[in-house]
Amino acid sequence: MKITRTNALKGTVSVPGDKSISHRSVMLGSIADGITEVHHFLQGADCLSSIACFRQMGIHIENDGNIVRIHGQGLHGLKSPSDVLDTGNSGTTTRLMSGILSGQNFECVINGDASIQSRPMKRIITPLSMMGASIESLRGNDCAPLKITGQKLHGIHYDSPVSSAQVKSAILLAGLYAEGETSVTEPVLSRNHTELMLKGCGGDITSVGTTATLRPVKRLEAQKIVVPGDISSAAYFMAAGLIVPSSEICIENVGINPTRDGMIRVCQAMGGDIKLENVHEVCGEPVADIIVRHSSLHGTVVEGEIIPTLIDELPIIAVMAAFAEGQTIIRDAAELKVKESDRIAVMSENLTAMGVDVTPTDDGMIINGGKIPHGAQIQSHLDHRIAMSFAVAALASEGETEIIGSDCVNISYPTFYRDLFQLAK
Numbered sequence: 006m007k008i009t010r011t012n013a014l015k016g017t018v019s020v021p022g023d024k025s026i027s028h029r030s031v032m033l034g035s036i037a038d039g040i041t042e043v044h045h046f047l048q049g050a051d052c053l054s055s056i057a058c059f060r061q062m063g064i065h066i067e068n069d070g071n072i073v074r075i076h077g078q079g080l081h082g083l084k085s086p087s088d089v090l091d092t093g094n095s096g097t098t099t100r101l102m103s104g105i106l107s108g109q110n111f112e113c114v115i116n117g118d119a120s121i122q123s124r125p126m127k128r129i130i131t132p133l134s135m136m137g138a139s140i141e142s143l144r145g146n147d148c149a150p151l152k153i154t155g156q157k158l159h160g161i162h163y164d165s166p167v168s169s170a171q172v173k174s175a176i177l178l179a180g181l182y183a184e185g186e187t188s189v190t191e192p193v194l195s196r197n198h199t200e201l202m203l204k205g206c207g208g209d210i211t212s213v214g215t216t217a218t219l220r221p222v223k224r225l226e227a228q229k230i231v232v233p234g235d236i237s238s239a240a241y242f243m244a245a246g247l248i249v250p251s252s253e254i255c256i257e258n259v260g261i262n263p264t265r266d267g268m269i270r271v272c273q274a275m276g277g278d279i280k281l282e283n284v285h286e287v288c289g290e291p292v293a294d295i296i297v298r299h300s301s302l303h304g305t306v307v308e309g310e311i312i313p314t315l316i317d318e319l320p321i322i323a324v325m326a327a328f329a330e331g332q333t334i335i336r337d338a339a340e341l342k343v344k345e346s347d348r349i350a351v352m353s354e355n356l357t358a359m360g361v362d363v364t365p366t367d368d369g370m371i372i373n374g375g376k377i378p379h380g381a382q383i384q385s386h387l388d389h390r391i392a393m394s395f396a397v398a399a400l401a402s403e404g405e406t407e408i409i410g411s412d413c414v415n416i417s418y419p420t421f422y423r424d425l426f427q428l429a430k
């Protein structure tokens with residue numbers, strides 16, 4: 006993909022459904038009783054991996070390209086898959102599904118692509134094993150492929166060393182199959198979509214501060230789910246509207262759950278003109294339209310409790326920092342190193358290629374911004390968020406930018422380039 010500067014971005018965009026919520030709808034829908042109907046389901050490769058895995062376990066799932074119908078078979082209705090469960094590039098599928106598989110009465114192997122095979126799984130193997138699960142990393146490196154042999158589980162209290170919704174959710178989903186109560190405390194609250202959706206389908210779950218507590222129930226009920234637009238996808242349009250001169254964009258129907266809204270707060274802290282309109286609630290999740298206008302940005306510090314609420318937005322925040330006057334410091338974000346790529350290294354490498362003054366650190370980056378970057382060849386490392394971040398950077402930079410491996414946006418946002426370019430004036 007080759008991209009050059011644009012004069013302005015104007016108009017309205019509606020981003021695809023939330024990736025985290027779409028995954029959870031497949032998983033909870035499969036183990037609920039009855040048909041779960043999901044509207045505005047994200048048709049990205051990651052969520053399609055979740056659908057494919059549950060189909061392999063005997064769940065009938067209809068997908069017409071927008072509405073997905075999952076014919077749930079109840080908590081004990083999954084069937085032993087005849088082949089390896091392929092989770093593709095999806096950490097969410099791999100980790101959350103491991104929680105469910107730990108409590109089944111069959112054995113299976115889950116595996117994914119090269120990126121998944123290098124992502125840390127010890128973070129789920131440890132707590133799930135404490136619950137009685139049998140999980141073996143087949144190459145002995147605490148990564149996938151994982152062989153999971155279903156066991157009788159018992160509830161635990163787990164003090165998680167990381168604020169990770171994937172870890173928390175894996176434990177809570179295993180807790181559905183455990184004897185007694187299961188609770189997870191995390192250092193800072195991570196996204197709470199699992200808790201909200203479990204509550205919506207009759208799960209017995211309470212959240213107090215950073216602790217979620219689940220008691221097993223006999224059955225989960227199918228529900229109708231309307232998935233809000235993904236704030237992690239909307240983030241590219243927020244940044245593009247702020248950095249491309251003369252822009253004014255409305256991003257419709259975006260989920261603004263407080264455990265996900267850090268991007269909005271950082272844009273405002275950088276001096277961005279960004280406003281919420283039409284705030285309302287859909288299926289227990291807050292939703293709004295986001296209006297963004299070009300602004301002169303200044304640097305900021307992104308650290309501490311806000312990090313889990315914008316963890317996937319840090320690459321695009323780093324791009325905004327390059328266009329902002331002064332220094333931006335990102336810290337407390339060592340998790341970036343174990344995402345789809347090492348996002349500290351990959352952002353630093355690519356920003357440097359565009360002439361930006363960036364210094365990688367152990368847990369983030371320091372960016373001295375304010376000088377218009379120049380076009381360059383960008384290595385996406387097949388990380389969707391890297392490709393999208395630099396597509397946005399290219400729209401406000403001098404010269405031409407070429408993104409290598411640009412198709413990887415299919416993971417979370419198949420129509421990204423079309424949606425972005427239709428705003429260019």
Ligand code: S3P
Nearest residue numbers: 025097168169170171172316317
């Ligand atoms: C996700 C949680 C986050 C996020 C990922 C999706 C989820 O990962 O980065 O894209 O759906 O639970 P961690 O839980 O590993 O931080």
